[in-house]
Amino acid sequence: MTTFDAGDVTLSEVEEFVWEIAREDGMNTPARVLASESLLEAIADDDTLRQIRNVTHLPGVVEHALCMPDGHQGYGFPVGGVAAIDAENGCISPGGVGFDINCGVRMVKTNLEYSDITGREEELVDALFDAVPTGLGGGGVVTGDAETMTGALERGLDWAHEAGYATRDDLKHCEDGGYRPDAEPEKVSQKATDRGRNQLGSLGSGNHFLEVQRVTDIYRDDVAATYGLEADQLVVLIHCGSRGLGHQVCSDYLRRIEEEHADFLDDLPDDNLAAAPAGSELAEDYYGAMCAAINFAWVNRQLITHQVRETFADVFDTPWPELGMELLYDVSHNIAKRETHEVEGEEREVFVHRKGATRAFPAGHPEVPTAYRDAGQPVIIPGSMGAGSYVLRGGAESMDRTFGSTAHGAGRLMSRTQAKREYRGEEIRSDLREHEHVYVKAESGATIAEEAPGVYKDVDEVVRVSEALGIGDTVARTFPVLNIKG
Amino acid sequence: MTDAYTLREHTADVAVEARGPTLGACFAAVADGMAAAMCDEIPASGGERFALTARATTKKRLLYDYLDDLIYERDVRGVLPVDNEATVARDGDGWTLDASARGLSLADVAARDLKAVTFSQMQIEERADGWEAYVVFDV
Numbered sequence: 001m002t003t004f005d006a007g008d009v010t011l012s013e014v015e016e017f018v019w020e021i022a023r024e025d026g027m028n029t030p031a032r033v034l035a036s037e038s039l040l041e042a043i044a045d046d047d048t049l050r051q052i053r054n055v056t057h058l059p060g061v062v063e064h065a066l067c068m069p070d071g072h073q074g075y076g077f078p079v080g081g082v083a084a085i086d087a088e089n090g091c092i093s094p095g096g097v098g099f100d101i102n103c104g105v106r107m108v109k110t111n112l113e114y115s116d117i118t119g120r121e122e123e124l125v126d127a128l129f130d131a132v133p134t135g136l137g138g139g140g141v142v143t144g145d146a147e148t149m150t151g152a153l154e155r156g157l158d159w160a161h162e163a164g165y166a167t168r169d170d171l172k173h174c175e176d177g178g179y180r181p182d183a184e185p186e187k188v189s190q191k192a193t194d195r196g197r198n199q200l201g202s203l204g205s206g207n208h209f210l211e212v213q214r215v216t217d218i219y220r221d222d223v224a225a226t227y228g229l230e231a232d233q234l235v236v237l238i239h240c241g242s243r244g245l246g247h248q249v250c251s252d253y254l255r256r257i258e259e260e261h262a263d264f265l266d267d268l269p270d271d272n273l274a275a276a277p278a279g280s281e282l283a284e285d286y287y288g289a290m291c292a293a294i295n296f297a298w299v300n301r302q303l304i305t306h307q308v309r310e311t312f313a314d315v316f317d318t319p320w321p322e323l324g325m326e327l328l329y330d331v332s333h334n335i336a337k338r339e340t341h342e343v344e345g346e347e348r349e350v351f352v353h354r355k356g357a358t359r360a361f362p363a364g365h366p367e368v369p370t371a372y373r374d375a376g377q378p379v380i381i382p383g384s385m386g387a388g389s390y391v392l393r394g395g396a397e398s399m400d401r402t403f404g405s406t407a408h409g410a411g412r413l414m415s416r417t418q419a420k421r422e423y424r425g426e427e428i429r430s431d432l433r434e435h436e437h438v439y440v441k442a443e444s445g446a447t448i449a450e451e452a453p454g455v456y457k458d459v460d461e462v463v464r465v466s467e468a469l470g471i472g473d474t475v476a477r478t479f480p481v482l483n484i485k486g
Numbered sequence: 487m488t489d490a491y492t493l494r495e496h497t498a499d500v501a502v503e504a505r506g507p508t509l510g511a512c513f514a515a516v517a518d519g520m521a522a523a524m525c526d527e528i529p530a531s532g533g534e535r536f537a538l539t540a541r542a543t544t545k546k547r548l549l550y551d552y553l554d555d556l557i558y559e560r561d562v563r564g565v566l567p568v569d570n571e572a573t574v575a576r577d578g579d580g581w582t583l584d585a586s587a588r589g590l591s592l593a594d595v596a597a598r599d600l601k602a603v604t605f606s607q608m609q610i611e612e613r614a615d616g617w618e619a620y621v622v623f624d625v
Binding site: 046072073074075076098099100135136137191194195198199204205206244247248250251254255258259270271272274412413414415416417418420443444445446447450486 | 493494495496497499500524526543547550551554557558560561562564566591592593596597598599601602603604605606607608622624625
């Protein structure tokens, strides 16, 4: 059997692209890394392997803790970490969700082609940059008065529809219909609400972006037709999360766990694995607050979608419904949810933690929207500004291998501090424009440097592994035309 | 950037290593490092100072609460907290912090988001010449 040694962690290749860290002292299960050798070498370059091994120490974790092909070091859990934890006797971990609760991506289709925008890129990038709040302190699309905040937190896209920012079809094309009924806004602190109030409908910064892309490749004609994608079509990809509100919810509950369950933490190898025992008051409170933050994030992406639609209508002087601006799908990649999975031959309710991992339910799964039920759930994998993105569908093996999950992006190779030493934002911007015809506009040049294409892993390789394992099948590829970020 | 803090490598996030002759100075240096992680060019003047206080049962919790409060003030006041000053004192079974920062309007600087402070790999240690701290922030 092939082995891979990375310091104090040894992995055995149990089948192609599946590397296992054997169970040893303190581990409740083995851990698995899904990667090619080249991806594994990148993954082993930081603390990712130790972190995924640490995840197996959480009480109630079942089968394997998993690291997706785009995994990299996070805090507590690695980014790209998936763990299913018994919902009755296990725990729920805010560190297994991440600070940006329901960070995710959505793709909005258009009936425009690349030629429709050629020569008008600057006009559109400027208009979108004006319409969509970005960066720090840029405000939001709406101001969150008490009624708005309660509505968004409690009812997610239902509220957005009622307020005129979403169509009924938008709700049908969103994970969970854009609404978590378990949300308990009263479990969200005043501090979190205060932070979110002025950020409802904003991109933020970091790796978040809004991109107009063109479809460059179709890999499965039948599925692409079901999704309404065809070559040369323009689409819009929106990547952001729950902003300061979600960050504060995570901070608040990490802090409470640290204070109230210190004994629980003492048995864990990393403080940021902090978890609340299943069934405890704190676990229930966190779950209610997290679900409210999930709803908030869906509203956030919906309000940005509203701005995008109105901007396209202005620029192309055509009402947006006539531009075919329908939501293809909205999917989260920082989330934990009660789901039922088959574990060792039995149906069990587990908290599936997906931190930097995307739900990827296969064809036939009852939670895949009716329109896509026969094709499989759309999965959107954003790449870097220079490499393009992918649309996948949930693969037939995803339920057996990964609790219905796959990768969430390219995954970083390089730290932000190193990126700023190696790249200059203005040079990256000019280079992308001159050589790739990609128009980038950002609040800060440093953000462009930190997000330069060279700081990411090879998204093609991430997707190749996902496809080979049958957890996410390629449907289409897109390439950026213009990009705005904070 | 000053000698009081250094931004350290972290694949997706950013870490601050800071030092100071007193625990309070060390905490303030972490806060200055956090500001530097958000903004490359911090104007030497402008903005008004604001104060904040915190109390916690351990030094780590106090540092977490202090930095978490600064992030909150940033979002709610719309300012980047710079030129941080802090004093930390023992208070019975706990620790207290009195701090202030100069709040630079976010409209006047090119600043990037930093989501949260984490407990991950957090260290606060006393050395022969003062205190050192290491904090990872989620970006």
